[in-house]
Amino acid sequence: MKAFLILEDGTVFEGTSIGSTREVISEIVFNTSMTGYLEVLTDPSYAGQAVCMTYPLIGNYGITDDMESGRPWPDGFIVRELSRIPSNFRCKGTIQDFLVKHNITGISGIDTRALTKILRDRGTMNGMITTNEHFNFEEIKPKLKAYATGDVVSKVTCHEKSVLKGNGKKVALLDFGAKRNIAKSLNDRGCEVTIYPAHTKAKEILAANPDGIMLSNGPGDPKDCGPIIDEVKKLYDSDVPIFAICLGHQLMALANGLDTHKLKYGHRGGNHPVKDLETGKVYISSQNHGYVVDTDGLDEKIAVPAVQFHPEACPGPQDSGYLFDRFIKMMGGEQ
Numbered sequence: 375m376k377a378f379l380i381l382e383d384g385t386v387f388e389g390t391s392i393g394s395t396r397e398v399i400s401e402i403v404f405n406t407s408m409t410g411y412l413e414v415l416t417d418p419s420y421a422g423q424a425v426c427m428t429y430p431l432i433g434n435y436g437i438t439d440d441m442e443s444g445r446p447w448p449d450g451f452i453v454r455e456l457s458r459i460p461s462n463f464r465c466k467g468t469i470q471d472f473l474v475k476h477n478i479t480g481i482s483g484i485d486t487r488a489l490t491k492i493l494r495d496r497g498t499m500n501g502m503i504t505t506n507e508h509f510n511f512e513e514i515k516p517k518l519k520a521y522a523t524g525d526v527v528s529k530v531t532c533h534e535k536s537v538l539k540g541n542g543k544k545v546a547l548l549d550f551g552a553k554r555n556i557a558k559s560l561n562d563r564g565c566e567v568t569i570y571p572a573h574t575k576a577k578e579i580l581a582a583n584p585d586g587i588m589l590s591n592g593p594g595d596p597k598d599c600g601p602i603i604d605e606v607k608k609l610y611d612s613d614v615p616i617f618a619i620c621l622g623h624q625l626m627a628l629a630n631g632l633d634t635h636k637l638k639y640g641h642r643g644g645n646h647p648v649k650d651l652e653t654g655k656v657y658i659s660s661q662n663h664g665y666v667v668d669t670d671g672l673d674e675k676i677a678v679p680a681v682q683f684h685p686e687a688c689p690g691p692q693d694s695g696y697l698f699d700r701f702i703k704m705m706g707g708e709q
Contacts, residue, residue: 377481379452381501382518384511385492389483392456393473395505399521400424400449402501403664404490406643410689411469412437415446415478418530418551419620419662421593422523424450424479424503425642428490433469436460442553442688446472447530447593450503451480452489479503497638498664526594527551527602527621531572540566543705546584548572550592550602550621555688559698560588564707573601576608585705586615589622591684596624596634596665603628610678615704617697618680620663627667630676640664641682644690648683659683660690679704 377391381402404426405414411432414425425448434457451473460468473480481503493499500518502509530551538557542564547557550572557567570579572592579587587609596603599621607629609616618626624634641661648659661683679701685694 375505376507377503377505378507378509379481379484379489379501379503380509380511380514380518381492382499382515383496387481387484387489389481391505392453392470392480392482393451394477394479396477396479397502397504397506398424398449398479399500399502399517401498401521401523402426402452402489402493403498403640403642404428404486404493405662406645407689408644410440410644412440413442413689415448415451415472416441416443417553417662418443418447419591419593420448421526421530421551423448423593424452424501426452426486426489428486430454430486431457433457434460435462436465437467437469437472438462438464439466440688442555446476446478448478451478452484452486452503453480453482454484454486456482493639498640523594525598527572527592527599530593532569533571535568535570535574538567538569540564542566543585543702543707544568544583545586545588545705546570546579546582547588548574548579548590548622550590550599550625552590552592553684553686553688555686556588556590556619559686559695563698563702565702574605576605576612579609580612580614584614586617586701589616589618589626591620591622591662593621595636596621596628599625615701616678617701617704618678619684619686620682623680623682624665624667626678626680630673632672633668634665635668636665637663644687646683648694657693658691659685659694660687
């Protein structure tokens, strides 16, 4: 079945429908990872977006247990070529069946390089994936312009707290759309991790006397999280050691008077170099964000370990996993 990707600037790509055939409007972004498509699909940070994979062949090892949450989150999935006959000893199914099962709309057979160049040149924009061959762009255009991701943190966060037992330091993890490997990275180091819903009050978290607090990654515009930012400020004022990742990093910045803004097309992939200014070492990082913190006016007295990238990786390089060890030392641990 034919499918069409229609961008808000009027550009149209024709391809083949994959996954669900429902019509969707979403923000179109691209990811440059060469592998890890299942982790990308199940990363809650993609809620409200449709993801274009720049690597030309996707799905060749099928569906495995490498899921970063219990379900996929993107509104749409865009690929050059979808492998329909995967080969891997861990394979439990195909991407096509996975997309159908979870009602995720997709399109294959388009020039993903051309799409990526458009997004890089003109910036991230909204788009529609449809199987309707008789679409009228003038009718669609206002809907594309009006689309916004909205309060996606409330959509992706857990509904009740849970605990990963451990014999080490006790960490409170605020789930703004946390990837599973954040909690696992702490738990593997002995920590007992209590995972809290995003809108949990600081008072409740602090009443549990955690040794440290982790602010997770998540989707959307950080400025849409006003009530959460207020609670993050209270957590900061408590002097309990905090480590913030991605959206958590942005929320901590907003809680301390800094500003954020949207990037032209964001950073999404597993090959981004970052430099640790304390050691002078350069690490390759996994990243997924469309917003960034403005450092103008940064008060050097505000000392909170916070990174815009993903030290827990999955997929991607494990170079910066040492940051979890550093966090445990902050809590008085022996890592």
